[in-house]
Amino acid sequence: MEYVIIGNGTAAVACIEGIREVDPDGEIALISSEKYPAYGRPLISYYLLGKVDKGHLNYRPADFYKKNKVKTMLKRTVEKIDPVSKQVVLDGGEAVKYNKLLVATGSRPFVPPMQGLESVKNKFSFMTLDDAFALEKQLSKDKDVLVIGAGLIGLKCVEGIADRVRHITVVDLADRIMPSVLDIESGKMVQTVLEEKGVEFILNDCAAEFNQNQVTLKSGKKLTFDILVLAVGVRPNTELIKDAGGEVNRGVVINAKCETTLADIYSAGDCAEGYDKTIDGKRVLALLPNAYFQGRCAGLNMAGGVSSFVDGIPMNAIGFFGCHVLTAGVYEGECISRVTPSSLKKLYIKDGKLSGFILINDIERAGIYTAMIREGTPLSSVDSKLLIEKPQLLAFSREVRDSKLTRKV
Amino acid sequence: MKRIYVNEDRCLGCRLCEWECAFANSGLDEMFKLKGKFGTEYSPRIRVEGEDKTEVHFAVNCRHCTGAICVKSCIAGALSKTDDGMVKIDRDKCVGCFTCVLVCPFGAIMPAPDGKAAQKCMLCTDNQAGEPNCVAHCPNGAIVYEER
Numbered sequence: 001m002e003y004v005i006i007g008n009g010t011a012a013v014a015c016i017e018g019i020r021e022v023d024p025d026g027e028i029a030l031i032s033s034e035k036y037p038a039y040g041r042p043l044i045s046y047y048l049l050g051k052v053d054k055g056h057l058n059y060r061p062a063d064f065y066k067k068n069k070v071k072t073m074l075k076r077t078v079e080k081i082d083p084v085s086k087q088v089v090l091d092g093g094e095a096v097k098y099n100k101l102l103v104a105t106g107s108r109p110f111v112p113p114m115q116g117l118e119s120v121k122n123k124f125s126f127m128t129l130d131d132a133f134a135l136e137k138q139l140s141k142d143k144d145v146l147v148i149g150a151g152l153i154g155l156k157c158v159e160g161i162a163d164r165v166r167h168i169t170v171v172d173l174a175d176r177i178m179p180s181v182l183d184i185e186s187g188k189m190v191q192t193v194l195e196e197k198g199v200e201f202i203l204n205d206c207a208a209e210f211n212q213n214q215v216t217l218k219s220g221k222k223l224t225f226d227i228l229v230l231a232v233g234v235r236p237n238t239e240l241i242k243d244a245g246g247e248v249n250r251g252v253v254i255n256a257k258c259e260t261t262l263a264d265i266y267s268a269g270d271c272a273e274g275y276d277k278t279i280d281g282k283r284v285l286a287l288l289p290n291a292y293f294q295g296r297c298a299g300l301n302m303a304g305g306v307s308s309f310v311d312g313i314p315m316n317a318i319g320f321f322g323c324h325v326l327t328a329g330v331y332e333g334e335c336i337s338r339v340t341p342s343s344l345k346k347l348y349i350k351d352g353k354l355s356g357f358i359l360i361n362d363i364e365r366a367g368i369y370t371a372m373i374r375e376g377t378p379l380s381s382v383d384s385k386l387l388i389e390k391p392q393l394l395a396f397s398r399e400v401r402d403s404k405l406t407r408k409v
Numbered sequence: 410m411k412r413i414y415v416n417e418d419r420c421l422g423c424r425l426c427e428w429e430c431a432f433a434n435s436g437l438d439e440m441f442k443l444k445g446k447f448g449t450e451y452s453p454r455i456r457v458e459g460e461d462k463t464e465v466h467f468a469v470n471c472r473h474c475t476g477a478i479c480v481k482s483c484i485a486g487a488l489s490k491t492d493d494g495m496v497k498i499d500r501d502k503c504v505g506c507f508t509c510v511l512v513c514p515f516g517a518i519m520p521a522p523d524g525k526a527a528q529k530c531m532l533c534t535d536n537q538a539g540e541p542n543c544v545a546h547c548p549n550g551a552i553v554y555e556e557r
Contacts, residue, residue: 040483043485051505288484326511371512391516402417404515405414405467
């Protein structure tokens, strides 16, 4: 095979699209342990919510693999990469040779050791479509759910199932919900939205011991539940690269071309640790758009094109019951804050540039702000008063506006 | 591919393009029927910048970017490029997460009035107008539809 791709998520699809931009014919083999064609992983909560049906979960049209001449090997697991003989070894011992390899293995749920967890019958992670289908089978209006973890995954799960169960309790060790993307004030606002839907939060606490349908928290509080959802965190799937001798930190270390430290092996997506412009360093940015950017970059390079991805930034779009939260960048520097009872806008300015923002229910045209963070636009080059008031192109110079609006971009 | 381009020197900020856009996409038979429903039940996919009292105005809608970041960022695969380069949205696939709103550097994609999905300019290929209705009715040539 000219190209072998391990994984079948966003980064894998983007890699295929990148390869095909340069090389229309080179053989591509895709190996995935899941049995489904690529689906937008975040859609699993929207599926449970009823916002998208089974027929619309596909990330790409049904003929995607055929059209792109991709040989799919689904429900297969790669056990080993041999970077010397340039082949991957599958379950069952079959070997597939590659010229260029992409490792897009994503991440898996991290479940910290918790006493008595093995005694819990109905426990679920919330990462894959199969997780969602399995959880769905257990949902009913006479059941109580305990969610461990108030991060993005746990809370999107909450939104997905809230109207399909009796009661949901969310427990998290942190002092606020979604601590990786929200500050205390914005966290409180989103928490209120969820509480108004009947969701109960127990923060600054964690599960100490499970006993079948009961949990004792560290505080001594006891809860009973019918369904347990574990959404504490995720860990990048880095073992294949590590075992093959490639550099692994928290994720698989990649350079701007999305190459690992092993020759002809690339990595992208949630398993990879690439460059984050906002911290001027490498870190895992487990975000769907980032997986696409990296995957496409890898694909272009694998096929002999020239591409580098150097402007990755953290950014998130999350919504709960019609409350929309958009965030980007880092929350450092001077904060310009405008808060109403139902909306919030916080802009962070550092070194004369927009460094980050949190927007709740005030999201119109936020991409103009995001682009400024990504591009490092100096605020001195724009009418910052207009810009802070609302994102608008009017705040830019005539020259910049013309470049955006009078030419093909 | 023909796209919509702006000549801001010719824009008076009359916002007729916004009305024509909302009308073309409303399915209504007469424009006045938008009365009282503009911005709520029907909202335009083109937006004029500049307050009434300011001198500079111009209309902004989807640029149908070559390497469209919205398409790359869409979590549902609801945004795609047609063979000729138009950025298209499939409302049945859109889950209304608004990642596209978060990434569009032009602020040209927005929640649809029902809040359930995003909406964007599709050059009136998705309605009865056939060609961009905003351009067809701009009295000043402040927006044009052409190959560049």
